[in-house]
Ligand code: HEC
């Protein structure tokens with residue numbers, strides 16, 4: 737990957753994605769405070785029937801339930817708020833997320849996040865089209881801010897399903913659509929397989 741290409745991708749994303757990092761990004765952001773993983777462990781118990789079973793799949797359409805172990809806490813909070821507010825259309829997760837208080841969200845997110853350490857694999861060589869993704873998701877799927885999801889080690893079929901959801905408007909976050917629209921199905925599949933093969937996220941364990 738040349739420096740020039742990297743720069744082009746950065747500029748492209750800066751133009752499309754102008755939401756700056758806020759004070760809330762920090763783990764010790766203001767009220768209602770950072771998450772307490774010990775409280776989170778108890779609260780997350782009901783989630784593990786789906787998220788705590790290695791290889792667990794949804795019924796229809798069939799895809800793996802996403803790995804949450806090591807995922808960014810701020811992203812987990814954002815995703816859960818997305819399901820609660822119907823920015824994300826998934827009905828099953830809407831029911832799970834709808835009644836969680838801000839503090840409970842943060843506690844649960846802190847626990848899942850602490851389940852694994854996601855570190856960049858310095859030897860990784862992404863496919864060429866990775867330049868469209870790395871300005872947010874990093875060279876190897878280890879994302880550059882805690883607001884963005886790590887993709888390293890996530891299930892490939894789940895990532896394909898999310899890409900379909902973004903493109904068809906079932907997830908309303910527009911950060912990615914401009915990039916996804918530039919790529920062919922083959923390029924997207926290559927990227928998804930690459931991210932899924934990186935060391936990273938894990939299935940959470942009790
Ligand atoms: C009945 C099974 C089930 C239960 C119980 C469940 N989830 Fe989920 N969860 C899913 C599925 C399936 C998805 C993927 C939905 C989609 O396609 O957007 C998901 C997605 C998520 C995501 C988004 C992950 C990502 O990478 O974007 C988060 C965060 C999450 N769940 C947290 C929780 C928490 C916290 C609980 C408990 C309060 C919970 N889930 C309970 C099945 C479940």
Ligand code: HEC
Pocket residue numbers: 749753802814815818868869870871872873883884885886887890895896898899907909911912915916919927928
């Ligand atoms: C401008 C920043 C940005 C760029 C560039 C970007 N993404 Fe994303 N991506 C995000 C954000 C933010 C989310 C979470 C959005 C939400 O809340 O639903 C996301 C979510 C995802 C998800 C779903 C993850 C999950 O756990 O549910 C996948 C898969 C993904 N991106 C793949 C890609 C691919 C492949 C590319 C390159 C073609 C790409 N992204 C480029 C910011 C970006």
